[in-house]
Amino acid sequence: MFKSVKTGLGLACVLAVMAGCSSTDTDDTAQQQMVEQPTEPVVDTAPEPETAVPLDNVVYFDFDESLLKPETRELLIAHADRLRDSAQNVRLEGHADELGTREYNLALGERRANAVRDFLVLQGVDAASLEVISYGEERPAVPGSNESARAQNRRVVIVK
Amino acid sequence: MIKNLLKLVSVLVVASLSLSARAQLVVDITSGIDDPTPIAVAPFAFTGTGVLSEDVSDIISADLRRSGLFAPVPKEDMLSFPKAPDEVIFRDWRILGTEYVVTGRIEPQASGYLLTFDLVNIFGRQTMFTKQVSGGSRQLRDIAHRAADEIYEAITGIRGAFSTEMIYVQEERRGGRPSYSLVRSDIDGARPKVIRRFSEPVMSPMWSPDGQEVAYVSFETGRPAIFRENLRTGARQQLTNFKGINSSPTWSPDGSKLAMVLSKDGNPEIYVLDLRSGKFTRLTRHFSIDTEPNWMPDGKSLVFTSDRGGKPQIYQLTLATGQVDRLTFDGDYNARPRVSPDGKTLVMVHRSRGVFTIATMDIVSGRMRVLTETRLDESPSIAPNGAMLMYATKRGDKGILAAVSLDAGVKYRLPSRSGDVREPAWSPYFD
Numbered sequence: 260m261f262k263s264v265k266t267g268l269g270l271a272c273v274l275a276v277m278a279g280c281s282s283t284d285t286d287d288t289a290q291q292q293m294v295e296q297p298t299e300p301v302v303d304t305a306p307e308p309e310t311a312v313p314l315d316n317v318v319y320f321d322f323d324e325s326l327l328k329p330e331t332r333e334l335l336i337a338h339a340d341r342l343r344d345s346a347q348n349v350r351l352e353g354h355a356d357e358l359g360t361r362e363y364n365l366a367l368g369e370r371r372a373n374a375v376r377d378f379l380v381l382q383g384v385d386a387a388s389l390e391v392i393s394y395g396e397e398r399p400a401v402p403g404s405n406e407s408a409r410a411q412n413r414r415v416v417i418v419k
Numbered sequence: 420m421i422k423n424l425l426k427l428v429s430v431l432v433v434a435s436l437s438l439s440a441r442a443q444l445v446v447d448i449t450s451g452i453d454d455p456t457p458i459a460v461a462p463f464a465f466t467g468t469g470v471l472s473e474d475v476s477d478i479i480s481a482d483l484r485r486s487g488l489f490a491p492v493p494k495e496d497m498l499s500f501p502k503a504p505d506e507v508i509f510r511d512w513r514i515l516g517t518e519y520v521v522t523g524r525i526e527p528q529a530s531g532y533l534l535t536f537d538l539v540n541i542f543g544r545q546t547m548f549t550k551q552v553s554g555g556s557r558q559l560r561d562i563a564h565r566a567a568d569e570i571y572e573a574i575t576g577i578r579g580a581f582s583t584e585m586i587y588v589q590e591e592r593r594g595g596r597p598s599y600s601l602v603r604s605d606i607d608g609a610r611p612k613v614i615r616r617f618s619e620p621v622m623s624p625m626w627s628p629d630g631q632e633v634a635y636v637s638f639e640t641g642r643p644a645i646f647r648e649n650l651r652t653g654a655r656q657q658l659t660n661f662k663g664i665n666s667s668p669t670w671s672p673d674g675s676k677l678a679m680v681l682s683k684d685g686n687p688e689i690y691v692l693d694l695r696s697g698k699f700t701r702l703t704r705h706f707s708i709d710t711e712p713n714w715m716p717d718g719k720s721l722v723f724t725s726d727r728g729g730k731p732q733i734y735q736l737t738l739a740t741g742q743v744d745r746l747t748f749d750g751d752y753n754a755r756p757r758v759s760p761d762g763k764t765l766v767m768v769h770r771s772r773g774v775f776t777i778a779t780m781d782i783v784s785g786r787m788r789v790l791t792e793t794r795l796d797e798s799p800s801i802a803p804n805g806a807m808l809m810y811a812t813k814r815g816d817k818g819i820l821a822a823v824s825l826d827a828g829v830k831y832r833l834p835s836r837s838g839d840v841r842e843p844a845w846s847p848y849f850d
Contacts (some may be wrong), residue, residue, distance in 0.1 A: 358775065360755040360768050360797055361622055361842065362667045362680065363724055363731055365643065366687045366708040369664055392642050393664060397620035398597075403816050404795065 314338055316417040317400075318375055319410065322358070325370035327378060335375065338417060339382030346388070350418040351375050353393040354400070356409035365395035375415045452487050452828040456574065458519040459492035459512065463534070464502040467527035471559060475525060475534065478563035479570065482581040485607065485822075486571060486806070487829025492517055504537045504546040512541045519547075521570060531555040534562050538573055547573055560609060580802045581606065584846040585809060586614065586624045586633055587820060591838035601635060603650065606802075606809075606845065608820075608833045614650065624844045627670050633844075634658075634668035634677060645679055658692060667711050671718050678702075678712040678721055689723055689736070702736060703743075711755045716762040722746065724754040733767060747780060749787045755798065759805045764825065766790075766799040766808055777810050779825055790827045800845040801825070809843040 316338075318331045327335070342349060353372030355364035372391040380386045401408040460476045460483070480491035492515065501507045501522045512520055523536035531554050538547040550569055554562040561582065568579030589600045599621045604611040615621075619638035626633055627647075634647045640660065645668045648655035659665040663682035670677055677692045681699075689702040689712045703709040707727035714721055720737045727734075731754045733747040747753040752770035759766070762782075769778035769789060777796045780787045795813040802808065807824045814832070818839030821832045833840075 357795065359731075359752065359770075360711065360724070362711045363708065363754050365622075365664055365666050366680075366682070366710050369682055369687070370708070391663065394620065394638070395622075397622060397638070404813055 314341070316419075318415045318417070320371050320413040320415075322356070322409070322413065323367070324413075325367065325374050327374050332378075335378050336382060339379050339384050342379065342384045342388065343382070347419055348388050348390065351389055351391045352416040352418055353391065354398060354412055354414050354416070355396045356412045357396050357399065357404060358409065359396075361395055361397070365393050365397075368393035368395045371413075372415050375417070447832040455488055455490040456519070457492060457515070457517045458483060458489050458521065458570075458574075459497055459515075459517045460521040461497060461500045461502070461523075462494060463523035463525050463536070465525045467525070467532075471525065471532075473559035473563065475559055475563040475566070476521070476523065478560060479521065479567045481607065482564060482567035482579075483571065485831055486581075487824060487831075488571075488575060504539050504549075507539050507541075509541055509544055517541055519570075519574065521566075523566070528553060531558060532562060534566060536566050536569075538570055560605065564605070577806060578804045578848075580804045580806065580845075580848075583803060583848065584630075585800070585820075585843050586626065586846070587811075587840050587843045588621055588624065589838050589840050590818070601633070602840075614648070615653075622842060623667055624842060625669050626844055626846050628672055628674045628847055630847050630849045634670065636666050636668065645677075647677075663687075669713050671714050672716055673718060678714065680710045680712070689721065702738075702741075713757050715758055716760060722756040722758060722765065724756065733765065746782065746785075747787070748785065749780075753778075757799055757801055757808075759801055759825065760803055761805060764805075766801060766825070768797050768799070777808070777823065788827065790823045790825070791821070791830075793821075796821075798842045800843050802845050803848050809845050811841040811843060 314337055315334060318335065319328065321328070351372040353368030355367045369391060372393060376389045376391055379389060399408070399412045400414065401411045460480045463476045465471055483489035484491050496515065498511045499508060501520065502524055503522050507520050507522065518541055520539045520541060521536060522539065523534055526533045533551060533553045535549065535551045537549045540547050552562045552565045564581040567581040571577070571579035571581070583606045584603055585606055586601060586603050589602050591598050599617040601614040601621055601624055602611050603614050614633065617637060617639055622636045624633050624635045631651065632647055632649050634645060636643050637646055643665050644657055645659040645665050646655050646657050658677065659679065659681065661681050661683040664680055664687050667680040668677050675694055677694060679690055679692060680687045681690050682688070686706055687708050687710050688704065689709050691700045691702060705725065705727050707725055709723055709725045711724040712721045719739065720735055722733055722735050724731050725734050728745065730751045732745055733753050733756045735744045735746050746765065750769050750771050754768050756765050756767045765780045765782055767778055767780065769776055769787070771789070774794050775796055776789050777791045777799045778787050778789045791810070793812045797811050799808045799810040805825065807822050807829065809820055809822045812819060812821050818841045819832060820840055820843050821830065823830045
């Protein structure tokens with residue numbers, strides 16, 4: 260497991276998702292995030308960053324695309340600003356929708372997470388603090404074979 | 420060619436320590452060939468006491484029906500239940516239009532059963548063979564499948580694959596949390612046994628060529644990793660733990676190597692792991708996605724998916740020269756190739772007009788043919804006799820397995836009673 264994940268901030272991210280989204284699937288996304296948190300208690304007592312408002316932690320993509328959408332830029336810059344000076348390790352989890360083959364989607368999920376990583380690194384975040392993991396289509400945020408579900412499943416989740 | 424063979428085929432005792440999976444798959448045949456051969460499997464005599472736990476003649480009928488090539492006569496339409504060739508009244512069966520009659524006798528043995536069965540050609544008025552199959556007391560289904568294999572081969576000239584098995588991925592939700600299992604079952608979906616349960620996703624099961632092991636990708640370590648597992652002992656080994664993608668394991672035809680996909684170099688590339696030396700060899704060098712390798716039967720080249728041309732298409736890599744040739748040109752999405760046992764046909768996931776279907780392609784002529792007409796078809800896996808393939812599809816929002824013959828004439832579904840099932844891997848022959 261990714262030992263240095265801070266459960267406290269992870270939970271803050273979950274709350275951010277629950278509070279910050281207006282779409283109907285918010286709870287599903289939030290549950291998915293909670294599942295991804297390690298259950299073991301955090302041993303070290305690193306100080307929490309003095310972030311006033313938790314940031315949304317999901318970036319969405321178009322079908323079969325790994326290019327960052329222009330509207331995600333602002334959010335990623337805000338993440339970069341907070342990560343730049345922190346020693347925090349971050350997991351970038353790439354996901355795909357159900358369309359297409361499973362192994363190809365694993366590669367597509369990685370491409371998306373790499374796009375987020377490369378953007379953060381360009382903004383000055385230490386590449387060594389970012390780990391890319393692709394889940395392909397194996398862990399949909401929203402079940403179902405419809406375009407609304409698929410749009411929410413083509414995503415990268417920033418897990419701190 | 421017609422002689423009374425008396426051949427003893429013994430069914431190996433497969434000791435299974437596995438748990439029984441709760442979901443049984445139930446076969447639902449949706450189409451067969453236009454002119455299937457009428458055959459009657461008369462109820463078998465049992466010379467022991469009590470009642471057998473399985474109806475062996477029924478299982479044989481079901482196997483033959485599922486192949487799509489046969490139309491078994493229902494028991495209630497039979498005028499008599501002959502137990503041996505000398506009890507077959509040819510005129511009665513001719514009037515019914517029955518071309519073949521199977522008769523049989525089951526005897527108890529010290530530790531199981533012995534089935535003696537005969538295949539009678541009604542129009543030729545000949546007994547084509549008499550054979551025997553024996554098995555343990557819990558192997559009546561194995562005995563039936565072996566008998567069906569013999570009948571199928573005698574009539575069609577193609578080796579039967581009813582005794583083969585499959586491994587698939589099952590996902591269930593308990594209290595909102597998904598759980599994943601690798602399940603092994605007979606190819607008709609019966610006798611499902613959980614190989615292993617996982618709390619994180621598991622994918623890409625692939626049988627070793629000797630049918631003794633399975634390779635798969637598990638996320639249990641927090642990232643995808645490739646494992647091999649011995650199906651008899653349950654012993655397993657983690658083969659890879661690289662940064663990034665570790666996926667798509669596929670055994671070489673001789674079982675000595677495993678091709679796979681690793682993205683440790685920055686993007687997905689095809690590698691080969693020599694299982695004896697533990698040495699990894701990189702095969703592809705391209706900034707695009709290279710994935711989903713599958714070996715040609717001669718072991719001299721691999722087919723794989725790459726989007727180096729802009730969209731996913733299937734390419735062939737010759738190991739001796741490193742040369743890469745594009746194989747598919749029809750459609751804007753062709754992926755996850757599997758090669759037929761004779762090396763002549765590719766099956767793949769093919770998108771046309773936004774719909775994902777299973778297609779075959781003749782490798783020499785390049786001619787492509789779409790086999791399925793559902794929308795989200797994936798993960799085709801070919802039977803070792805090359806007659807049919809199993810694939811995953813959706814029915815409503817539920818993941819199910821289905822089968823289609825490589826000539827598209829025969830189709831059936833195996834819906835799961837609980838959970839979603841996907842990624843069927845058809846076993847090799849076990850002998």
